[in-house]
Amino acid sequence: MPEPLLEVRGLCRTFGDVRAVDDVTFTLPDGGSLGIVGESGSGKTTTARIVVGLDRADAGHVRVRGQDRTTQPRGRAERLARARQIQMVFQDPYLSLDPRTSVEAVLRETLELHRPGTDPAPRIRELLDQVGLGTRAADALPRELSGGQRQRVAIARALAVEPAVLVLDEAVAALDVSVQAQILNLLADIRDATGVGYLFITHDLGVVRCVTDDVIVMRRGRIVESGRTADVLALPNHAYTRLLMDSVPRPGWDPHAIGAARRALRNDDTPA
Amino acid sequence: MTMTLVRRPGLARLRATDRGPLYLASAGFVGLVVAVALLAPWIAPHDPNTVELGNALAAPSGDHLLGVDAAGRDTLSRLVVGARTSLLGPLGVVVFSTLAGGAVGVVAGWRGGWLDSLLSRTTELTLAFPGLLLAILFTSVYGEGLLAPVVALSIAYLPYVARLARSLVLAERERPYVAAYRVQGHSGTDVCLRHVVPNIAPVVLAQCTVNFGYALIDLAGLSFLGLGVPALTPDWGRMVFDGKSAIQSGYPLSAIVPCLVIILTVVAFNVVGEHWADKVAGRNR
Amino acid sequence: MNTTEQHPADTPRPAPGGRPNTPAALDIRNLRMRLPHTARPVLDGVDLTVGAGETVALVGESGSGKTLTSRTVLRLLPAGTTTEGTVHVAGDDVLTMNARQLRHLRTRTAAMIFQDPRAAINPLRRIGDFLTESVRLNKIMTPAAAQARAGELLEAVGLTTEVPRRYPGQLSGGMLQRVMIAAALMGDPTLLLADEPTTALDVTTQAEVVALLGDLRARFGTGLLFVTHDLGLAAAISDRVYVMYAGRIAETGPAASVFARPRHPYTKALLDSTPGLDAPPGRLVAIDGQPPDLRREPTGCPFAPRCAHATELCTTETPRSMPARGEPAHTAACHHSDRLEGTPGDA
Numbered sequence: 001m002p003e004p005l006l007e008v009r010g011l012c013r014t015f016g017d018v019r020a021v022d023d024v025t026f027t028l029p030d031g032g033s034l035g036i037v038g039e040s041g042s043g044k045t046t047t048a049r050i051v052v053g054l055d056r057a058d059a060g061h062v063r064v065r066g067q068d069r070t071t072q073p074r075g076r077a078e079r080l081a082r083a084r085q086i087q088m089v090f091q092d093p094y095l096s097l098d099p100r101t102s103v104e105a106v107l108r109e110t111l112e113l114h115r116p117g118t119d120p121a122p123r124i125r126e127l128l129d130q131v132g133l134g135t136r137a138a139d140a141l142p143r144e145l146s147g148g149q150r151q152r153v154a155i156a157r158a159l160a161v162e163p164a165v166l167v168l169d170e171a172v173a174a175l176d177v178s179v180q181a182q183i184l185n186l187l188a189d190i191r192d193a194t195g196v197g198y199l200f201i202t203h204d205l206g207v208v209r210c211v212t213d214d215v216i217v218m219r220r221g222r223i224v225e226s227g228r229t230a231d232v233l234a235l236p237n238h239a240y241t242r243l244l245m246d247s248v249p250r251p252g253w254d255p256h257a258i259g260a261a262r263r264a265l266r267n268d269d270t271p272a
Numbered sequence: 273m274t275m276t277l278v279r280r281p282g283l284a285r286l287r288a289t290d291r292g293p294l295y296l297a298s299a300g301f302v303g304l305v306v307a308v309a310l311l312a313p314w315i316a317p318h319d320p321n322t323v324e325l326g327n328a329l330a331a332p333s334g335d336h337l338l339g340v341d342a343a344g345r346d347t348l349s350r351l352v353v354g355a356r357t358s359l360l361g362p363l364g365v366v367v368f369s370t371l372a373g374g375a376v377g378v379v380a381g382w383r384g385g386w387l388d389s390l391l392s393r394t395t396e397l398t399l400a401f402p403g404l405l406l407a408i409l410f411t412s413v414y415g416e417g418l419l420a421p422v423v424a425l426s427i428a429y430l431p432y433v434a435r436l437a438r439s440l441v442l443a444e445r446e447r448p449y450v451a452a453y454r455v456q457g458h459s460g461t462d463v464c465l466r467h468v469v470p471n472i473a474p475v476v477l478a479q480c481t482v483n484f485g486y487a488l489i490d491l492a493g494l495s496f497l498g499l500g501v502p503a504l505t506p507d508w509g510r511m512v513f514d515g516k517s518a519i520q521s522g523y524p525l526s527a528i529v530p531c532l533v534i535i536l537t538v539v540a541f542n543v544v545g546e547h548w549a550d551k552v553a554g555r556n557r
Numbered sequence: 558m559n560t561t562e563q564h565p566a567d568t569p570r571p572a573p574g575g576r577p578n579t580p581a582a583l584d585i586r587n588l589r590m591r592l593p594h595t596a597r598p599v600l601d602g603v604d605l606t607v608g609a610g611e612t613v614a615l616v617g618e619s620g621s622g623k624t625l626t627s628r629t630v631l632r633l634l635p636a637g638t639t640t641e642g643t644v645h646v647a648g649d650d651v652l653t654m655n656a657r658q659l660r661h662l663r664t665r666t667a668a669m670i671f672q673d674p675r676a677a678i679n680p681l682r683r684i685g686d687f688l689t690e691s692v693r694l695n696k697i698m699t700p701a702a703a704q705a706r707a708g709e710l711l712e713a714v715g716l717t718t719e720v721p722r723r724y725p726g727q728l729s730g731g732m733l734q735r736v737m738i739a740a741a742l743m744g745d746p747t748l749l750l751a752d753e754p755t756t757a758l759d760v761t762t763q764a765e766v767v768a769l770l771g772d773l774r775a776r777f778g779t780g781l782l783f784v785t786h787d788l789g790l791a792a793a794i795s796d797r798v799y800v801m802y803a804g805r806i807a808e809t810g811p812a813a814s815v816f817a818r819p820r821h822p823y824t825k826a827l828l829d830s831t832p833g834l835d836a837p838p839g840r841l842v843a844i845d846g847q848p849p850d851l852r853r854e855p856t857g858c859p860f861a862p863r864c865a866h867a868t869e870l871c872t873t874e875t876p877r878s879m880p881a882r883g884e885p886a887h888t889a890a891c892h893h894s895d896r897l898e899g900t901p902g903d904a
Contacts, residue, residue, distance in 0.1 A: 083457030181830035
């Protein structure tokens with residue numbers, strides 16, 4: 001049996017008394033796209049940070065094509081190899097780029113680190129082209145770019161090392177609706193072209209529906225529901241998933257019913 | 273109907289505006305003092321140490337624009353040549369305290385943990401000891417000369433710079449771009465030296481300009497006490513000391529002029545430093 | 558009587574949908590605003606009304622001028638701003654008020670709820686102090702009356718009586734936004750301005766806050782201007798909607814009508830590009846390009862460079878707001894309203 005692209009098993013992480021991530025298990029197949037949905041405090045961001053290696057797990061493991069990446073990397077070679085396994089795009093395009101570094105320099109730094117000795121210029125042009133930025137943007141500093149353009153730079157930076165998995169942590173949440181659609185379409189194109197796997201962290205079910213094949217719904221550190229995105233959204237099993245879906249505002253929306261459902265759900269899980 | 277809403281003009285107009293008159297005047301004054309110090313040997317009208325006893329305590333004249341002190345030396349020339357020592361001392365203090373304090377602060381903030389506790393507590397110990405007292409101690413041990421008080425004051429100023437650098441690094445470290453570089457596979461040291469340090473440097477440097485003013489006052493105070501600068505070397509603090517007996521005899525000029533120059537220089541450095549700090553803070557937003 | 562400019566300029570008109578014979582809670586007429594160092598006005602002829610007790614949504618993306626419009630109502634403007642036009646709150650012109658009238662406006666007549674409740678509250682003061690501070694300092698109520706009112710409002714927003722003794726850090730974001738709403742209602746305002754009040758909250762909390770705003774509006778008869786970037790939310794909660802683009806009102810009308818049949822290509826494109834739960838899955842219909850830049854003066858329709866329906870006319874002549882046939886309350890500033898899919902000349 002071939003190893004799955006990304007395998008996360010039994011992940012746990014506690015902060016003080018809070019079980020931020022509690023026995024989280026999922027797999028991402030080659031070229032797949034998995035959404036992790038939840039509200040603040042659901043543990044979705046902590047899960048993402050453990051997967052990319054910005055945080056450590058108390059228990060459980062993360063494997064990319066069968067290679068464990070749960071322990072601290074030893075040495076430069078392993079660090080770089082890990083970077084080529086998983087890359088990340090952050091939520092805030094205004095803070096995730098060094099304000100002093102131009103677009104071209106951001107990409108060059110990464111390419112020189114991972115491919116020393118080769119001329120980075122052609123690859124930089126290719127990357128900018130891939131994310132829909134002209135070569136004219138290359139000399140710009142982040143502050144000269146719009147939010148959407150910065151997020152394109154962040155995507156180009158993540159793609160520069162040709163990662164197997166791209167973790168997108170609320171990557172479109174800070175963008176305007178019209179720009180968000182451009183970026184979501186761009187991400188779909190990139191997946192078609194490169195076969196990279198996506199781990200899409202979001203609170204927005206509309207976004208999940210648009211860009212993922214599978215979805216897991218997290219609440220208070222635990223997975224409450226998982227399955228094919230289309231199935232989960234068509235027939236949610238868990239009351240929390242239903243609540244999340246009902247909460248998306250649209251014409252004819254009943255906020256009172258949602259409030260009542262939310263309170264009912266909260267009363268259900270107060271420990272007896 | 274068209275109307276323009278303007279904030280009420282207050283002191284803000286004088287100081288905060290991008291190119292306020294106070295900032296321009298201060299920057300101009302700083303430039304002037306630095307230029308005078310650099311060109312001192314060529315522009316001083318007289319030898320600052322030539323004694324014309326017959327002319328002692330003479331009032332300003334065409335030959336001696338700011339008069340002559342009690343020992344018969346030309347006040348203007350001493351002021352001009354004294355700019356060198358008076359600026360060189362604080363420069364030494366600022367350079368040393370910034371480099372050492374910055375390094376300590378960056379390491380403490382970036383590494384955190386026990387190293388942070390060790391470095392922070394150690395530097396804070398020096399805060400408990402007054403800088404001037406330390407300088408007096410050093411000069412009494414090592415004797416006359418500029419080096420001892422400069423080293424002592426550098427040590428006294430180091431914790432302030434270290435604390436500032438540490439807090440800036442702590443804030444900068446949490447920014448997502450730092451996490452982004454880590455995910456890219458850059459080593460921690462690399463990210464710190466190539467991205468974090470250059471990003472916090474402008475704020476630290478702006479603070480150093482303000483420190484320059486304080487160091488100048490401290491060193492002038494030491495000279496006034498007769499410590500540090502050797503007796504014959506022209507120096508502003510020393511000039512005030514030398515002129516204090518002349519004040520009692522009713523000839524205040526040779527002491528008041530260096531006093532004024534010290535005050536103006538310190539204020540000018542403060543204004544320029546704060547202006548830069550404001551500008552840097554505004555740009556980062 | 559089709560365009561708003563034909564109303565006499567000095568008397569506030571009653572808003573459509575508002576109660577008759579009371580002045581509109583908010584009446585903005587032909588508001589133009591310039592900031593220093595920009596080539597085009599940041600607000601360009603904005604007309605907007607909120608009737609007494611009406612909920613109106615102002616929708617737009619960042620840079621559209623929606624936040625600036627709502628802040629103008631309290632005259633919270635950056636220095637050096639040049640304004641033209643009138644802004645009446647409950648019949649009084651905000652832009653010509655003196656300092657005393659302005660304070661009265663901000664403490665009594667109108668109140669604002671901000672996006673991030675944590676940024677808008679002093680973390681070192683107890684909630685009770687925060688609630689009663691403004692009415693006590695302005696001598697609107699006695700301390701005892703203020704306490705009583707605060708208790709009543711906290712109950713109305715669904716918080717318990719021990720909340721006044723807590724500090725902001727001890728409350729969740731949703732609870733804090735309820736506190737902000739209660740604080741806004743302390744002076745019994747005619748108009749409530751809510752600037753993205755739910756954007757920083759979780760979706761399920763958002764629903765509760767929105768339900769609460771609806772209840773309070775019904776109970777206290779407050780006019781509500783709800784500023785948001787979320788078209789779905791605007792549709793769900795408001796009586797009427799204004800859609801802004803590049804400092805202008807692109808389209809306005811009854812919420813149901815605007816969402817069912819957008820008459821401005823921008824509104825339609827926004828609806829199409831929102832990844833919703835009901836839309837067909839797969840690729841979104843994105844709007845190409847960027848919103849116009851403040852450094853350049855646009856000619857013609859500001860949306861023309863991004864619009865699929867744009868013609869020669871759009872790039873030369875600025876479209877005026879025109880009502881839809883058979884529906885005078887629904888207007889759009891577009892030369893080609895009739896060409897939009899789903900609006901075949903109107904039924």
